[in-house]
Amino acid sequence: MLKKLLIIGCGSIGQRHARNAKKLGVENILLFDIDLKRVEQFANEINTDRFYNSFEDIFSENSDIDAAMICTPSSLHLENSTYLANKGINLFIEKPLATDLKGVEELVETVKTKKLTAMIGQSYRFHEGFLKLKEILNDNVIGKIFHVNYYGGQYLPDWHPTRDYRTEYSAxxxxxxxxxxxxxxHTIDIVQWLFGDITTINGWKDTLSDLEIDVEDSVFLLLKTNRNIIINTSFDFLQQCPQHSMIITGEKGHIKADFNKHYIEICKKNDNLIIEYEFDDNYRYLKELMYFFKMVETNSQNHDLGITIGKNVLEILLDPTIINICNK
Ligand SMILES: NC(=O)c1ccc[n+]([C@@H]2O[C@H](COP(=O)([O-])OP(=O)(O)OC[C@H]3O[C@@H](n4cnc5c(N)ncnc54)[C@H](O)[C@@H]3O)[C@@H](O)[C@H]2O)c1
Incomplete structure (x- = not known):
């Protein structure tokens, strides 16, 4: 088990990871945030006095950090990760790896030359619904897959109802x-994990609502994978009733998965099966942390959620064929 874990950014996901690390038995959890009040409050909650808002203080007091989890707003992931990788610290980096490709290859090289374990936080790989769906697809129940509709969203102000959405990183x-x-x-990683590498990309991003944000609130992508499967996917910040579902059409029928209602329906001509699965909102985060700890303990440089996964997802997200048609 890891002895000393550093959490960079103690907001929503950073706090979740810290609580889970404690649950898994990590002895020393160091907390870092620029918001001193927030980090102090949280340190009290998890009963630690090791909280910081200066990197110098962390490293003057601690020389033996096993790993760090980067949970800051997305635009800071690369800077934080590069700094820590140069100090020889194993990394869990929240998705997305970065917001720009500049500096990404340098980080990949540093991780490689320093023989670090790095993992990207694609938590849906550990989600009960996606795991069940992957199992069903592996059994080839609907034969050859032709196309997929993958759809979802949630109204941005409802993400963290106690906060002003206009001040959130996502806005x-x-x-x-x-x-x-x-x-x-998440979408790009899940699509490639289930249906193969994306080879063709086309898409639009747009702002359709009056939300007070300076980013797109909707994205529509049309993708093709190396298994010749067409993926039509769209997500947004608009849905008053959250949605997250997928319809997979194959030669023998189709599969409908609802990841909010936690069921998967397999429809064939004379056969219909509904599979309901148990769901716990924290399960995927706990499992992903267990996976990360195992990779660190075995000093694994080549694993299923290594840093090159994050780089590949980012390259697709930043592909110039995804056109910004915002009218703002
Ligand atoms: N994998 C997942 O399922 C998942 C879920 C939620 C969030 N995330 C990712 O995690 C990241 C954080 O999301 P969140 O919802 O926790 O955001 P958040 O706003 O709740 O937390 C971010 C924290 O970082 C702190 N911070 C800001 N600048 C900092 C700096 N320079 N140094 C240190 N701390 C700083 C903020 O004070 C805040 O406490 C995002 O990149 C998001 O994409 C991933």
Whole structure:
């Protein structure tokens, strides 16, 4: 088990990871945030006095940090990760890896030459619904897959109802917000994990609502994978009733998955099966942390969620064929 874990950014996801790390038995959790009041309050909650808002203080007091988790707004992931990688610290980097490709290859090289374990936080790989769906697809129940409709969204002000959405990273371009980088970083990873590498990209991003944000609130993508599967996907910040679902059409029928209602329906001509699965909102985060700890303990440089996954997802998200048609 890791002895010393540093959490950079103690907002929503950073706090979740810290609580989970404690649950998993990490002895020393160091907390870092620029918001001293927030980090102090949270340190009290998890009963630690190791909270910081200066990197110098962290490293003058601690020389033996096993790993760090980068949970700052997306535009800071690369800068934070590069700094820590140069100090030889293993990294868990929240998605997306970065918001720009500049400096990404340098980080990949540093991770490689320093033989670090790095992992990108594509938590949906550990989501009960996607795991069940992957199992069903592996069993080839609907034969050859032709196309997929993958759709979802949630009204941005409802994400964190106690906060003003206009101040959140997801609403701000300079912090790496917007549907594409925030939500679709999951979408692209899941699509490739289930249906193969994306080879053709086309899309639009747009702002359709009056939300007070300077980023797109909707993205529509049409993709093709190396398995010749067409993916039509759209996500937004607009849905008053959250949606997250997928319809997969194959030669023997179709599969409908609702990731909010936690069921998967397999429809064939004379056969219809509904599979309901158990769901726990924290399960995927706990599992992804267990996976990360295992990769660090075995000093794994080549694993399923390595830094090159993050680089590849980012390259797709930033592909110039995704056109910005915002009228703002
Ligand atoms: N994998 C997932 O399922 C998942 C879920 C939620 C968020 N995320 C990702 O995690 C990141 C953070 O999201 P969040 O919802 O926790 O945001 P948040 O706004 O709740 O938290 C961000 C924290 O970072 C702090 N911060 C800002 N600048 C900093 C700096 N320079 N140094 C240190 N701390 C700084 C803020 O004070 C805040 O406490 C985003 O990149 C998001 O995409 C991933």
């Amino acid at each position: 701000k371009k300079n912090l790496g917000g917007g549907v594409l980088l925030t939500t679709m970083s």
